[in-house]
């Protein structure tokens with residue numbers, strides 16, 4: 001079939017080249033944005049007297065009927081079309097005749113595709129934002145339920161100091177709160193209208209770019225037409241934000257995988273979010289968490305592919321830029337799925353408080369508190385640290401724990417030890433006493449929870 005751009009050439013191309021060039025099999029997703037954008041364009045053209053009001057009316061009702069028919073399934077995308085923009089315009093001309101051919105006045109597919117993508121992505125930001133909030137709510141609920149559950153906190157994956165499990169979960173909430181900020185921030189730069197940049201240089205028609213931008217809910221317009229058609233920073237920025245969210249989900253997934261292992265047994269995932277093995281009947285695998293961890297690599301790949309596509313492009317539009325869509329669509333679809341699955345996993349998991357406590361009771365994770373006890377009685381920290389270390393070594397040798405060493409033994413190391421030391425090294429005390437801002441005390445965890453609930457209204 002001859003192309004709409006037949007002119008200099010007869011518009012027929014090699015079938016292989018056609019298929020290679022075509023993007024409708026993925027940019028059909030932009031149909032709604034493309035149609036709404038065209039409606040605003042028709043309105044602007046009429047408002048400026050470039051086409052008549054009657055023409056605008058015909059164009060808009062034609063576009064409305066296409067939208068309705070696509071949504072009801074009456075109209076199918078024509079996979080022979082080059083892209084969604086050509087498809088809509090062709091269909092419009094089929095429906096309204098020659099008036100349809102007026103729509104593309106003072107416009108190019110270059111500013112049109114930039115417009116559509118920005119409109120699509122700003123909606124995706126809103127959807128992802130709601131999903132992140134839901135996950136924050138699930139984590140915050142779990143944190144509140146488990147505020148007083150004591151677990152070992154780790155560094156180097158070695159037991160380090162006792163913490164509240166609620167505190168651990170709230171750490172992820174804080175990461176996700178920053179993700180929300182990043183999403184809101186990148187939306188500011190997505191929501192700038194490129195339409196009216198035309199092919200690259202603007203137009204000789206007396207257009208009103210602000211009018212069109214306002215109709216489409218944009219905050220402002222791009223100030224340079226070359227930049228307007230060439231900029232895909234906004235998509236890169238969104239993918240960077242999404243990549244960080246995936247990184248956070250992936251770290252949480254990794255912990256869930258560890259915690260559900262027989263070695264840890266800190267949590268059990270609901271049967272709804274685990275799988276069995278086709279050969280080993282005893283297995284309950286954390287496949288969903290593993291998939292989230294795996295899909296993180298895929299989203300990073302999406303980000304890197306767009307960055308790489310863009311890095312060598314001369315201004316202004318180049319067809320390379322058609323490669324932006326699959327990456328950014330994939331990244332957005334993937335993060336949405338992963339957040340939803342994570343939310344389901346978190347809200348249905350059960351916490352094995354007794355196993356967490358048992359793990360906290362071995363590993364001498366109250367040794368810092370033992371040293372602090374001596375410091376509070378007047379000993380310099382380095383000396384206290386050494387004595388605490390020697391006492392740990394003694395416990396290991398005697399196969400016992402700090403809580404069970406008799407006071408006489410303590411006194412052999414320092415006269416400052418007294419009976420009150422046992423209260424100080426009790427695990428609950430160790431947690432409860434970490435009252436510094438942002439620390440793991442139960443009061444501090446509650447403060448974090450209150451902060452999040454207040455800020456997000458959850």
Ligand code: ARG
Pocket residue numbers: 023027082083109110113317319321322323
């Ligand atoms: N399908 C194209 C894309 O996604 C639309 C813009 C095409 N512009 C052009 N001059 N060939 O980038």
